[in-house]
Amino acid sequence: MKHVAERTIRIGTRGSKLAMAQTGIIAKQLTDAGQRVEIVPVSTPGDRSMAPIAEIGVGVFTSALREALLDKQVDVAVHSCKDLPTAPERGISLAAVPVREDPRDALIARDGLTLGELPSGAVVGTGSPRRMAQLRALGLGLEVRPIRGNIDTRIGKVTSGELDAVVLARAGLSRVGRLDVITETLDPIQMLPAPAQGALAVETRVDDVDTEHLLQSIVDDEATRVAVTAERAMLSALEAGCSAPVGALAEVVEDLDGEGAVIERISLRGVAATGVEGDSVRILRASAIAEKHEADQLGRLLAAELLDLGAGAVSR
Numbered sequence: 545m546k547h548v549a550e551r552t553i554r555i556g557t558r559g560s561k562l563a564m565a566q567t568g569i570i571a572k573q574l575t576d577a578g579q580r581v582e583i584v585p586v587s588t589p590g591d592r593s594m595a596p597i598a599e600i601g602v603g604v605f606t607s608a609l610r611e612a613l614l615d616k617q618v619d620v621a622v623h624s625c626k627d628l629p630t631a632p633e634r635g636i637s638l639a640a641v642p643v644r645e646d647p648r649d650a651l652i653a654r655d656g657l658t659l660g661e662l663p664s665g666a667v668v669g670t671g672s673p674r675r676m677a678q679l680r681a682l683g684l685g686l687e688v689r690p691i692r693g694n695i696d697t698r699i700g701k702v703t704s705g706e707l708d709a710v711v712l713a714r715a716g717l718s719r720v721g722r723l724d725v726i727t728e729t730l731d732p733i734q735m736l737p738a739p740a741q742g743a744l745a746v747e748t749r750v751d752d753v754d755t756e757h758l759l760q761s762i763v764d765d766e767a768t769r770v771a772v773t774a775e776r777a778m779l780s781a782l783e784a785g786c787s788a789p790v791g792a793l794a795e796v797v798e799d800l801d802g803e804g805a806v807i808e809r810i811s812l813r814g815v816a817a818t819g820v821e822g823d824s825v826r827i828l829r830a831s832a833i834a835e836k837h838e839a840d841q842l843g844r845l846l847a848a849e850l851l852d853l854g855a856g857a858v859s860r
């Protein structure tokens with residue numbers, strides 16, 4: 545791979561604080577390994593529009609970066625893995641999935657409150673149907689209000705008193721250095737994160753084999769890739785996208801084989817909601833465990849179970 549080191553690898557990134565931080569993580573891993581890199585900002589419709597994500601459509605944050613990659617303006621694209629459509633893109637390879645951040649959602653509430661301490665009627669901001677459905681299913685009488693905007697904008701709505709609380713990904717807050725505002729990290733038993741939340745996706749062109757190998761050897765983390773594969777397989781088999789009311793969390797766990805020896809397996813929990821828009825939200829939950837090499841099958845199996853339970857009416 546000597547000729548890769550002689551090249552400067554151009555890494556495309558969205559311009560938001562979160563995206564820049566995420567790109568910085570990958571750039572540092574590469575420079576620490578002796579690779580020269582250049583960071584190239586790319587603007588996307590998802591950054592320019594304030595319309596609800598569900599209205600702008602799948603791939604709002606990812607397609608412009610992928611275009612820059614295919615046009616050879618950049619050699620590497622760094623995305624939040626949960627924003628990545630599950631369908632593979634022609635000409636593009638998911639070269640690496642780096643070590644995951646804490647995948648859980650976090651509550652940022654006024655006066656240091658936790659979810660259980662918020663009074664009935666408290667207004668919680670989130671534009672995510674998945675968070676909306678799981679919040680409403682807690683039966684706490686919370687009023688959920690759709691919001692959008694970057695992390696600072698959302699935190700600001702609590703600080704200003706406009707909302708009692710917001711729910712955000714803990715990973716995003718960590719990456720922009722705002723863990724201090726979290727008042728409760730939500731247990732996945734109550735709030736399953738989005739499939740691939742907290743993970744990054746590092747893409748390159750399929751014809752750029754040197755960069756692909758470099759990313760695989762320096763940046764990829766096997767346990768994270770296995771987990772993300774199971775979660776995204778579940779999402780994909782539900783035929784749902786990143787704005788669907790679907791949550792999933794896979795973890796590599798220690799288990800015993802037939803002879804009593806310790807082996808690693810993969811455990812997957814999933815949630816799907818129906819009736820999020822109306823008054824009758826219904827939450828379906830399932831979980832299963834499999835061998836590590838069966839991540840994809842595990843995801844599809846859990847999706848089939850959720851469909852059996854009635855998840856067929858899951859909206860996009």
Ligand SMILES: NCc1[nH]cc(CCC(=O)O)c1CC(=O)O
Nearest residue numbers: 624627712713715716741742743
């Ligand atoms: N949908 C936007 C988005 N995409 C990735 C993250 C956070 C970082 C991550 O989950 O990896 C966020 C913000 C949020 O959901 O709070």
